[in-house]
Amino acid sequence: MSVLEENPDPPLKKWPPLWSDIWLKKTKPLKHVVFAMQLQSLASKDPKSQTLIPHFANIDRTLLLSDELLLKILSKLPLSQRNPNSLVCKRWLYLQGRLVRSLKILDWNFLVSGRLITRFPNLAHVDLLNGCLFSPRNSGILLTHRMVSMQMRYGNCSNWELLEENLLPVEVVDGGLQALANGCPNLRRLVVINASELGLLTLAEECLTLQELELHKCNDNVLRGIAACENLQILKLVGNVDGLYCSLVSDVGLTILAQGCKRLVKLELSGCEGSFDGIKAIGQCCLMLEELTICDHRMEDGWLAALSYCENLKTLRLLSCKRIDLDPGPDEYLGLCPSLERLHLQKCQLRSKKSVRALFRVCEALREVVVLDCWGLDNDMFTFASVCRRVKFLSLEGCSLLTTEGLEATVLSWLDLETLVVVSCKNIKESDISPALATLFCNLKELRWRPDAKSLLSSSLMGTGMGKKGGKFFKRT
CATH class of the missing domain: 3.80.10.10 (Ribonuclease Inhibitor)
Structure with missing residues (x-):
């Protein structure tokens, strides 16, 4: 008498895990975001399905983000947008208050x-x-x-x-x-x-x-x-x-x-x-x-x-x-x-x-x-x-x-002078500049010369060479 032995089921083949499952394993808020995006994609492809999930069209996506993540996003915005952002909702008002220093x-x-x-x-x-x-x-x-x-x-x-x-x-x-x-x-x-x-x-x-x-x-x-x-x-x-x-x-x-x-x-x-x-x-x-x-x-x-x-x-x-x-x-x-x-x-x-x-x-x-x-x-x-x-x-x-x-x-006694600024000093006249002072001006790294209103043209031309080459067109009055 032969005993028929039942063969056990063959082992199921294990497929390698998907990268999306590994990525979303411990990210619960992101699962909701992906799920909402999938629903939105399906709704856009099938117009009839929009009547089945009407509440997803008006959902606040920011509710799926944690306070810490939303704070990082709001902190990247310019300061001029802080007051308008605080009027969105009570949560945004509270978070914007945490950003104020x-x-x-x-x-x-x-x-x-x-x-x-x-x-x-x-x-x-x-x-x-x-x-x-x-x-x-x-x-x-x-x-x-x-x-x-x-x-x-x-x-x-x-x-x-x-x-x-x-x-x-x-x-x-x-x-x-x-x-x-x-x-x-x-x-x-x-x-x-x-x-x-x-x-x-x-x-x-x-x-x-x-x-x-x-x-x-x-x-x-x-x-x-x-x-x-x-x-x-x-x-x-x-x-x-x-x-x-x-x-x-x-x-x-x-x-x-x-x-x-x-x-x-x-x-x-x-x-x-x-x-x-x-x-x-x-x-x-x-x-x-x-x-x-x-x-x-x-x-x-x-x-x-x-x-x-x-x-x-x-x-x-x-x-x-x-x-x-x-x-x-x-x-x-x-x-x-x-x-x-x-x-x-x-x-x-x-x-x-x-x-x-x-x-x-x-x-x-x-x-x-x-x-x-x-x-x-x-x-x-x-x-x-x-x-x-x-x-x-x-x-x-x-x-x-x-x-x-x-x-x-x-200033002629200051051998290390590099920058000279003269503004609104009415008794300092350009006509009184000596050759030694003019030489000092040429050796400066920066010169801002505007002792009076009449010197505005001369200061704008200084260093460009236009005053010498076109002297007949820029006569002093």
Whole structure:
């Protein structure tokens, strides 16, 4: 008796996996995208099938993308399209808020209510200056200052009274700073007015990455809070502003600042008082300081000699200063800034020869000199700049008292001069150019020569050779 044994089924042949299956194995959102594309393709080929799947024609394809992927796409779009994109839907509004890094607050309630943090969770730069001012809406009177702009109820009071009346109290400003610090721990830049030491201490404890701070209506007590910002690199202090508000920053505050903020790279003092001791403390403690800007200073005589303690200072800017230093002291006490390369003077009154002479003596190692709309710079004043033998760049604009003779006497002593810019200096005449000065012009790498309106044609032809070859067609009048 034979037993019939059933043969098992032959093994199925394994086909190699398709590349599309491998690619879509762990990409669930992409499966939905491919499926939707396939349905759309079928619907386009068969018009009858469009009635079976009508909801796919109006589906939002962006819903199949994750927030991270959609954020990368939106971040590649230009900034001009951010506001229109935020109006597409609530999701896009939320995602566009996550892309915003810088914001200027106009409504203080938007900050303290928590809507600011919810709407813009990744803020890095915040400007609270105009938000700290309570101004009535729908007012027909607008007060505009170089720092603030606000509406006012009536116009029969001074700017001082108006600002004090509409400025938020210190306690309210500190509360807003605390809310901002709790919601934006990655804050890097802040602009604020009328804050106290307590509010800045809270900011320093929570925002460890704060690197840039602009503080208006500052005084010595407030600087105790700033000193706690150990990672601060850029600082602007506004003390006294004529016609707007008055606040005192003296040597006491500058010393506190120097001992706390030792990583400062840029410092701007606007309307601040002080003397030799305050600037000396900054130079000795802030060893990384590279740029110092002094605007409308109220400093005592003799402060200029303290600049020699800023050993790594590279740029010195003097803006809107009514005086430099009326009594800088003897030359042996002035010292020298060894690393100073750039000196910018803008809208300053250069009346004292002693001040200008001391300034250029301290800045003897200069390589770049810029003088813009400074009153009082004549031939005698500009001669003091001849001690700066290493100057490569010179820009003069709005120096109406300087003549061609005074310019020539100084620039011919600068053997390294490469760039010369002369604009709106009406007493510098082309007819007074000597052969030595003309030779210097030929050796420069860059020349921008427009001392008056009549020199526009000559400056446009300079370097082209057209003035020589076609001299009979370009006659001077």
